[in-house]
Amino acid sequence: MSLDPLLLSRLQFVWVVAWHILLPAFTVGLASFIAVLEGLHFATGREIYFRLSTFWIKIFAVSFGMGVVSGIVMPFQFGTNWSRFSDATANVLSPLLAYEGLMAFFLESAFLGVLLFGRKLVPRWAHFIAALMVALGTLFSVFWILATNSWMQTPAGYEMVDGRFFPNDWLQIIFSPSFPYRLAHTVVAFYITTGFVVVGVAAYYLLRGRFVDEARTMLPMTLWLLTVLVPLQIFLGDAHGLNTLAYQPAKLAAIEAHWDTNSRVALNLFAIPDEKAETNRYALSIPDLGSLILTHDPNGIVRGLKDWPPSDRPPVAIPFFAFRIMVGIGLLMLALIATSWWLRTHGRLFDSSWFLRSCMLASPLGFLAVLAGWATTEVGRQPWTVYGLMRTADSVSPSLTGFDVVLSLVGYGVVYLIMFPAGIALMARIVRNGPAEPAMEPDPVESGRPLQPVQALPHPEGSAGS
Amino acid sequence: MTPAVLDFVPLWTIILGFGVFLYVLLDGFDLGVGILYGLAPDLPSRNLVMNSIAPIWDGNETWLVLGGLALLAAFPLAFAIILPAVYFPVLVMLLALVFRGVAFEFRYRDAEHRTFWDHAFCYGSALATFAQGIVLGAFIQGFQTEGRHFAGSSFDCFTPFSIFTGIALVFGYSLLGAGWLVLKTQGTLQDWARRLGRWCLFGVLVAIAAVSLWTPLMEPDIARRWFSWPNIAFLSPVPVITGLLALWEWHSLRNHSEVAPFVGAIGLFVMSYIGIAISLWPMIVPYQFTLWQAASSASTQAFLLVGTLFLLPIILMYTGWSYWVFRGKVRADIGYH
Numbered sequence: 043m044s045l046d047p048l049l050l051s052r053l054q055f056v057w058v059v060a061w062h063i064l065l066p067a068f069t070v071g072l073a074s075f076i077a078v079l080e081g082l083h084f085a086t087g088r089e090i091y092f093r094l095s096t097f098w099i100k101i102f103a104v105s106f107g108m109g110v111v112s113g114i115v116m117p118f119q120f121g122t123n124w125s126r127f128s129d130a131t132a133n134v135l136s137p138l139l140a141y142e143g144l145m146a147f148f149l150e151s152a153f154l155g156v157l158l159f160g161r162k163l164v165p166r167w168a169h170f171i172a173a174l175m176v177a178l179g180t181l182f183s184v185f186w187i188l189a190t191n192s193w194m195q196t197p198a199g200y201e202m203v204d205g206r207f208f209p210n211d212w213l214q215i216i217f218s219p220s221f222p223y224r225l226a227h228t229v230v231a232f233y234i235t236t237g238f239v240v241v242g243v244a245a246y247y248l249l250r251g252r253f254v255d256e257a258r259t260m261l262p263m264t265l266w267l268l269t270v271l272v273p274l275q276i277f278l279g280d281a282h283g284l285n286t287l288a289y290q291p292a293k294l295a296a297i298e299a300h301w302d303t304n305s306r307v308a309l310n311l312f313a314i315p316d317e318k319a320e321t322n323r324y325a326l327s328i329p330d331l332g333s334l335i336l337t338h339d340p341n342g343i344v345r346g347l348k349d350w351p352p353s354d355r356p357p358v359a360i361p362f363f364a365f366r367i368m369v370g371i372g373l374l375m376l377a378l379i380a381t382s383w384w385l386r387t388h389g390r391l392f393d394s395s396w397f398l399r400s401c402m403l404a405s406p407l408g409f410l411a412v413l414a415g416w417a418t419t420e421v422g423r424q425p426w427t428v429y430g431l432m433r434t435a436d437s438v439s440p441s442l443t444g445f446d447v448v449l450s451l452v453g454y455g456v457v458y459l460i461m462f463p464a465g466i467a468l469m470a471r472i473v474r475n476g477p478a479e480p481a482m483e484p485d486p487v488e489s490g491r492p493l494q495p496v497q498a499l500p501h502p503e504g505s506a507g508s
Numbered sequence: 509m510t511p512a513v514l515d516f517v518p519l520w521t522i523i524l525g526f527g528v529f530l531y532v533l534l535d536g537f538d539l540g541v542g543i544l545y546g547l548a549p550d551l552p553s554r555n556l557v558m559n560s561i562a563p564i565w566d567g568n569e570t571w572l573v574l575g576g577l578a579l580l581a582a583f584p585l586a587f588a589i590i591l592p593a594v595y596f597p598v599l600v601m602l603l604a605l606v607f608r609g610v611a612f613e614f615r616y617r618d619a620e621h622r623t624f625w626d627h628a629f630c631y632g633s634a635l636a637t638f639a640q641g642i643v644l645g646a647f648i649q650g651f652q653t654e655g656r657h658f659a660g661s662s663f664d665c666f667t668p669f670s671i672f673t674g675i676a677l678v679f680g681y682s683l684l685g686a687g688w689l690v691l692k693t694q695g696t697l698q699d700w701a702r703r704l705g706r707w708c709l710f711g712v713l714v715a716i717a718a719v720s721l722w723t724p725l726m727e728p729d730i731a732r733r734w735f736s737w738p739n740i741a742f743l744s745p746v747p748v749i750t751g752l753l754a755l756w757e758w759h760s761l762r763n764h765s766e767v768a769p770f771v772g773a774i775g776l777f778v779m780s781y782i783g784i785a786i787s788l789w790p791m792i793v794p795y796q797f798t799l800w801q802a803a804s805s806a807s808t809q810a811f812l813l814v815g816t817l818f819l820l821p822i823i824l825m826y827t828g829w830s831y832w833v834f835r836g837k838v839r840a841d842i843g844y845h
Contacts, residue, residue, distance in 0.1 A: 104613070107609075107610075107613065108610075110566070111605075111606050111609045111610065112606075113573075114569070114572065114573055114602065114605065114606075115602050115606070117573060117576050117577055117580065118576060118591065118598055118602060120580070120587075121576070121580065121587050121588065121590070121591025121592070121598075122591045122592055122595050122598055122599070123592075125587075125588040125589070125591060125592045125657065125658065126588070126657065128580060128584060128587055128588045128591075129584060129585060129588035129656055129657075132580055132581065132584030132587065132588070132804055132808075133584065133804050133805045133807075133808045134808070136577070136580045136581035136584060136804065136808065136812075137581055137808055137811050137812040139577055139580070139581075140577040140578065140580070140581045140812050140816075141812070141815055143573050143574055143577045144574070144815060144816065144819045144820070144823075145815075145819070147570050147573075147574065147819075147823055148819045148822060148823055152822070152826060208805050208807070209805065209807045209808060209811070212807075212811055439592040439595075439657075439658070440592075440657050440658075440659070441592045441593070441595075441657070441658045441659060441660060441661065441662060442592065442595065442662060443661075443662070446595060446596075446662040449596070449599075450595070450596075450599045453599055453600075453603050454599075454603070457603045457606055457607065461606060461607075461610055464610070464614060465610070468613075468614070
């Protein structure tokens, strides 16, 4: 059996990104949630927001640390496995990645320490500002990473010389056509992901009858947020889809498993796409609905995959099913939100155990939807790394053999399978211990933990935030 | 491309050179402390050793990311040739750094497996250092290229010379680590660090001497640069100062200086860094591409420079401040609590 360095490098990239993306999917929303809790504590002075914030900061510290460690791996992937891509695109993309690193480092160094360890050392308003800045920092990171990703999907503002990209207009490069939609859709997805984790933790406490006050605060406020965000996300997803239709029609045709260019096309609810025969098997579809959803006109024309030569088509099955998983999860979330409102109007939100159990089961749904959406957009981009301009097959490092990449893939496999479960177990332990009474003294920090400089400052008497 | 009006390459060379050296120095001493950790006599001294770097190690490591990104942004051709050429050393380094990084947190949260995390910390530090030394050796030896690509095999980087520089860097970082521990500890633990520091210094001097002879023998260009007249006169201060620093370091490891061993070790690193820079200037992919040939477009360098000149000084000031806050000896009773 011959080992293909291209396929293995792609698998390795999938492996390191898939694990990594779970952490920002959680920490971006969590940072903003903590900032809201800090803001409420600052505005109302109520103790419960303080306890909740302290509790979630502990979890934030662990997941943020894991995000940083797994993030260090990412830029090196571009060099070791995708050197031809790096050489061709660095003039355009490298400053975006470098700005992500610089800004993350800047905000992290300046404010994360205050947020994690400075509770007793700075006034309450300063702690709130630190929380805001950390939340802003995570959003900056998302901004730059998605600007990079969007440029690969819908390149703009460049010129090509000898097969390499050179910058013409930085604003066009950063704000490429798919960027605003991708940014909005992703940030809302991250917020929803965090929201369902918070709902799940609150439901867990209510079912166990522990930390009931905290859970009764967290659950309704998060359900409020999700009531706004989940329908908003469906709207944003639709807008993003229209943008994909305009700029990446082949990706859209794969998502819909749509082979022939037609007007009044049907919407495939389910099918087994057969790429060899260029058709679908066992299709279950609704007539005309495809055109209506995609073009907002029942007579709208939608291009089919046969418009492109097979070598320019993305794989069909993965975007088709991943997209349906994502949408299906969205609808499940909507159903759960609707149920919560029915229970709320009947005053039974906190004591119907079947609903709380559903909430617990729903807490990983956001992560699954993020992974499914990511698979849809990235597999749908194939066979290109820079859409329509540079092929994935021409991006891989030419010196690599299949054996090289098997070795490295096994290395990443083993290490991530030790590190990530250990980190998740650590966070689960923090959840089980729950939001304790606020400590009057800063936690004595065990030796060996990475501390932040603010902890070594003299403690100002009387200005503590509690 | 149209010729650039302004040449940003010298400025980016300074930024990259400074960033890489700062990484070598900062993560160098805390990796060195990690290596010596495995030799510490008992649990209390291990706690102290780890505590001495706990507040600052993660900041040190971030310079690795900034250095990598600066190379990609300012000299992308070098990034695209060097990284595939050192595929396995980079892999081993990253995985070792991951293990070592989480060991700080998990060693105390996960007390049942403390021995496992102790080993992860020590061997992770040693392995990451050894891998970085192999990258250095492979870099000095140069890479086989074809057009704009690395054309050799992923195993080419493992040569007797690069294995030697790998071992040499383990001694080098350990010397920095020993200097740091002399600075941060006292009593018997400090004596222990001094004793180990002398062994490390011995290894470092053997390594510097060997590399100084090996590289000119390997590359005639390097021999010509150092030994032709009048270069030999201009460059003779480099070995002379290195020799004097070595003597000073040896004495300060034997007497009671608190700060001198760390400063001397930094001095030896500065001289080695300057020596390598003189040998290879102006190449960024040795013997193939100069800094100017590997540079990204002027527009790219200018666009990133704006933000870098604003953000980098703030990051540096914060780094300096955090070292200032944690100055003084680390003590068993309070640590950094």
